[in-house]
Amino acid sequence: MAALAVVRGALLVAFSVFLTLVLGFGLPSALNLVARRCGFPEASVTECIVLMYSLFVLYVVMPRLPRGTVKVNGKAVLITGCDSGFGHALAKHLHNLGFTVFAACLLKDGEGAKVLENLHSEKLKVVQLNVCSEEQISQAVQYVKANLEDPEKGLWAVVNNAGVSTFGEVEFTTMDTYKQVAEVNIWGTISVTKAFLPLIRRAKGRVVNMASMYGRMGKALRSPYCVSKYGVEAFSDCLRYEMKAWGVKVSVIEPGNFIVATGILTRDIVTSMAEKLWNEASPGVQEDYGKAHFDQNMVLMRSYCNSGQRETEPVLDDITDAITSKRPYTRYNPMEPHWWIRMQIMTHLPGAISDALYF
Numbered sequence: 001m002a003a004l005a006v007v008r009g010a011l012l013v014a015f016s017v018f019l020t021l022v023l024g025f026g027l028p029s030a031l032n033l034v035a036r037r038c039g040f041p042e043a044s045v046t047e048c049i050v051l052m053y054s055l056f057v058l059y060v061v062m063p064r065l066p067r068g069t070v071k072v073n074g075k076a077v078l079i080t081g082c083d084s085g086f087g088h089a090l091a092k093h094l095h096n097l098g099f100t101v102f103a104a105c106l107l108k109d110g111e112g113a114k115v116l117e118n119l120h121s122e123k124l125k126v127v128q129l130n131v132c133s134e135e136q137i138s139q140a141v142q143y144v145k146a147n148l149e150d151p152e153k154g155l156w157a158v159v160n161n162a163g164v165s166t167f168g169e170v171e172f173t174t175m176d177t178y179k180q181v182a183e184v185n186i187w188g189t190i191s192v193t194k195a196f197l198p199l200i201r202r203a204k205g206r207v208v209n210m211a212s213m214y215g216r217m218g219k220a221l222r223s224p225y226c227v228s229k230y231g232v233e234a235f236s237d238c239l240r241y242e243m244k245a246w247g248v249k250v251s252v253i254e255p256g257n258f259i260v261a262t263g264i265l266t267r268d269i270v271t272s273m274a275e276k277l278w279n280e281a282s283p284g285v286q287e288d289y290g291k292a293h294f295d296q297n298m299v300l301m302r303s304y305c306n307s308g309q310r311e312t313e314p315v316l317d318d319i320t321d322a323i324t325s326k327r328p329y330t331r332y333n334p335m336e337p338h339w340w341i342r343m344q345i346m347t348h349l350p351g352a353i354s355d356a357l358y359f
Contacts, residue, residue: 007337011337011338011341015337015341064321067325067326067327067328068325068326068327069324069325069326070324070325070326072097072098072099072324073098074149074150074153075099075100075156075157075203076099076100076101076102076144076148076149076155076156077094077099077100077101077102077155077156077157077158077159077323078102078104078127078140078144078155078157078158078159078196079091079094079101079102079103079104079159079161080104080129080131080158080159080160080161080162080188080192081104081105081106081131081161081162081163082103082104082105082112082113082116082126082161083105083106083107083110083111083112083113084112084262084263085161085261085262085263085264085312086161086210086255086258086262086312086315086316086319087103087104087159087161087162088103088112088115088116089312089316090159090161090316090319091103091116091124092116092119093316093320094320094323095119095121095123095124097320097324098123099123099156100123100124100125100148100149101123101124101125102125102127102140102143102144102147103116103124103125103126103127104127104128104129104131104140104162105126105127105128105129106129106130106162108126108127108128113126125143125147127140127143127144128140129162129192131160131162131184131188131189131191131192132183132184132187132188132191134191137191137192137195138195140195141195141196141199144196144199145199148199151199152202153202153203154198154199154200154201154202154203154204154205155196155199155200155202155203155205156200156203156205156206156323157200157205157206157207157208157323158192158193158196158200158205158206158207158208159208159210159319159323160188160189160192160193160207160208160209160210160232161210162184162188162189162192163184163185163210163228164180164181164184164185165181165225165264165265166181166224166225166273167221167222167225167270167273167301168221168224168273168277169220169221169289169297170223171281171285171289172277172278172280172281172285172289172294173223173224173277174280177224178223178224178227181224181225181227181228182224182227182228182231184228185225185228185229185231185232186228186231186232186235189209189232189235190235193207193209193235193239200248201243201246201248204246204247204248205248205249206248206249206250206251206322206323206328207236207239207243207248207249207250207251208250208251208252208253208319208322208323209232209235209236209250209251209252209253210232210253210255211229211232211233211236211252211253211254212225212229212254212255213254213255213256213333213335213339213343214226214229215229215230215232215233215252215254216233216254216343216346216347217342217343217346217347217354220359221297221300221301232252233252236250236251236252240330249322249328250330251322251328251329251330251331251332252330252331252332253315253318253319253322253331253332253334254331254332254333254334254335254343255314255315255334255335256308256309256333256334256335256336256339256340257304257307257308257309257335257336257339258308258309258312258315259304259305259306259307259308260305260306260307260308260309260310261308261309261310261311261312262312265301265304265305266305267302267305270298270301270302270305271302274294274298274301277294278291278294308336309336314334314335315334317334318332318334319332342358345357345358346358
């Protein structure tokens, strides 16, 4: 973690030096020209540039400041998608911190659920939960209520972590695939949140939704995933506005590339998905795009299988902060520096500029 922080800090400082050159030589001249024509003194423009740059450096380089910590004792958290990946690791992590954890698993008899049950702890309870099943969601709510130390105090946090991913160009992706990804990533998030919200409001607790950097910027070959994660972002914003009056905090986690850490994409998965994509495409699409183009994209996807961060700790730390800080952030960005910079550029600069840089 320390090494990652140093690397991120170094790269961000390097990026700020680059901005210094741009601001120092290009922008002042342009702004001073505009100022002269508008009758403003040139010095005020320069001072504004220095102030803006100082605020930028302060924002990107300053480490997270402590903002108070809530007491863990007696608090319970529900986490979806605990079979593997972030959810599985988070269940163990929050349990070790002293939370009572309801670890919701798609497969209660699966390997991930068995590992959690083998901890033999009264404060870690495995729950059967398919986030696409209204019946299982209702049963999970009743189970959580029955097993809370004090139901009147409510449930402190829900972490909507369950999610699926896929890839493929738009014309190779069936409508069923779009619907299946959305069913888990966005409708599952909304359904679970709505079901547990009365308990969360009672505790004045937290809702933490797992989005992605692709909930803030698009990516070729990833439209079903991006669409669903953009939806998570929008839902989280709307919920945050509504919950402010109740004292409930809503945060979004936007992880970068953690393919290696989570194992969400492997060569076998790419091979299987590639065969499905090609076979389901219409003859016209196959002919227009060509097998060579398709295979080139699949080679690109296979190259991602060994990419990204190898540890889940950055994501776990941010989720923990969202749950335990008295003043959690609205959005957390656990990602490598180059992805963070790319997201800022694609989010804040005109599309023509970001398109020219990245596509």
